[in-house]
Amino acid sequence: MLLRSLLAVGLCLVLAACGQPSQRTALAANGKPCPLPPSDQVQLKGGTFLMGGAPVRSEEGPPRPVTVGAFEIDRTEVTNAQFAEFVKATGYITLAERKPDPALYPGVDPKLLKPSSLVFVGAKADPSFNNPGLWWKIVDGAQWQKPTGPGSTNRDRLREPVVQVAWEDALAYARWKGRDLPTEAEWEFAARGGLDGKRYEWGDAPSTQTKPRANHWQGVFPSVDTSADGFKTTTAPVGCFAPNGYGLYDMAGNVWEWTRDWYKPGLETEGTDPLGPDRAEARDPLDPAAAAMPKHVIKGGSFLCSDDFCFRYRPAARQPGPPDTGSSHLGFRTVKRLGPVKTADRGLAKSG
Numbered sequence: 224m225l226l227r228s229l230l231a232v233g234l235c236l237v238l239a240a241c242g243q244p245s246q247r248t249a250l251a252a253n254g255k256p257c258p259l260p261p262s263d264q265v266q267l268k269g270g271t272f273l274m275g276g277a278p279v280r281s282e283e284g285p286p287r288p289v290t291v292g293a294f295e296i297d298r299t300e301v302t303n304a305q306f307a308e309f310v311k312a313t314g315y316i317t318l319a320e321r322k323p324d325p326a327l328y329p330g331v332d333p334k335l336l337k338p339s340s341l342v343f344v345g346a347k348a349d350p351s352f353n354n355p356g357l358w359w360k361i362v363d364g365a366q367w368q369k370p371t372g373p374g375s376t377n378r379d380r381l382r383e384p385v386v387q388v389a390w391e392d393a394l395a396y397a398r399w400k401g402r403d404l405p406t407e408a409e410w411e412f413a414a415r416g417g418l419d420g421k422r423y424e425w426g427d428a429p430s431t432q433t434k435p436r437a438n439h440w441q442g443v444f445p446s447v448d449t450s451a452d453g454f455k456t457t458t459a460p461v462g463c464f465a466p467n468g469y470g471l472y473d474m475a476g477n478v479w480e481w482t483r484d485w486y487k488p489g490l491e492t493e494g495t496d497p498l499g500p501d502r503a504e505a506r507d508p509l510d511p512a513a514a515a516m517p518k519h520v521i522k523g524g525s526f527l528c529s530d531d532f533c534f535r536y537r538p539a540a541r542q543p544g545p546p547d548t549g550s551s552h553l554g555f556r557t558v559k560r561l562g563p564v565k566t567a568d569r570g571l572a573k574s575g
């Protein structure tokens with residue numbers, strides 16, 4: 224996945240008060256309608272687990288024993304409907320809807336700093352499949368209500384995870400709920416569902432064309448998504464796939480999810496309730512701009528993760544999220560810590 228520093232928007236959001244539109248038909252891979260999961264939280268007692276794994280990608284290891292305290296976590300990713308409630312109640316304007324600050328983009332003509340966000344366009348602009356930079360496009364007007372830009376809408380996707388939310392947008396929602404974003408350790412503990420050391424959230428057996436276990440890319444990326452999972456290059460309503468051992472849905476695939484931790488390659492997290500590196504230590508060697516705009520860890524993979532390219536719909540997988548925007552395949556869920564936790568100087572705070 225290629226993540227690039229972006230900008231954002233400037234129109235004030237107005238929520239329509241008219242009747243709810245019909246939702247697009249969503250069928251699971253078995254041809255049956257996706258079940259409606261509870262929109263509640265799952266309480267986890269915490270414990271010690273092996274975080275990370277023998278690296279499939281260099282940034283994922285080495286594995287380390289980590290202990291997390293008790294916390295509760297959203298059963299599903301935050302949906303468009305839930306995020307709309309937040310915006311309606313608070314008047315919140317996402318980063319993608321605000322006028323970009325030219326001071327953050329030295330050397331860029333302010334006239335070029337238009338409302339925009341990152342959208343996957345696939346192989347349309349790159350028939351040779353040789354330039355991943357062309358698989359993504361900065362689309363003027365793309366934001367959470369118009370996830371792929373003008374002409375698109377999420378009003379028929381209220382059960383699907385909200386996307387085009389930046390890290391600060393996700394944190395604002397969490398704080399409105401009296402909650403927080405999970406640390407990377409909390410997120411991975413929850414994703415594993417009690418299956419310590421396994422490759423996937425469901426065990427070691429891979430997801431296949433005949434038995435897809437999550438909403439991820441089937442086929443050759445980025446040219447052919449066979450949609451064996453029932454969803455062709457798009458998000459699925461939350462809860463279309465079986466939950467993990469803790470009753471959590473879509474901890475693999477569908478959309479990437481924000482965490483609180485700053486990103487740097489390799490896994491150095493260890494101990495009890497680890498908070499990850501300090502902001503000053505955050506770095507992304509693949510993005511020279513990251514020094515000015517440090518990035519946060521995202522987890523879980525998305526509907527774009529294929530086995531032949533991304534292959535990051537695994538609990539151990541981790542990536543740096545875009546520092547100044549969201550994207551069309553990135554969402555979040557929230558947590559609330561249930562006992563004393565370290566708060567430290569990394570910007571983390573106990574929820575509630």
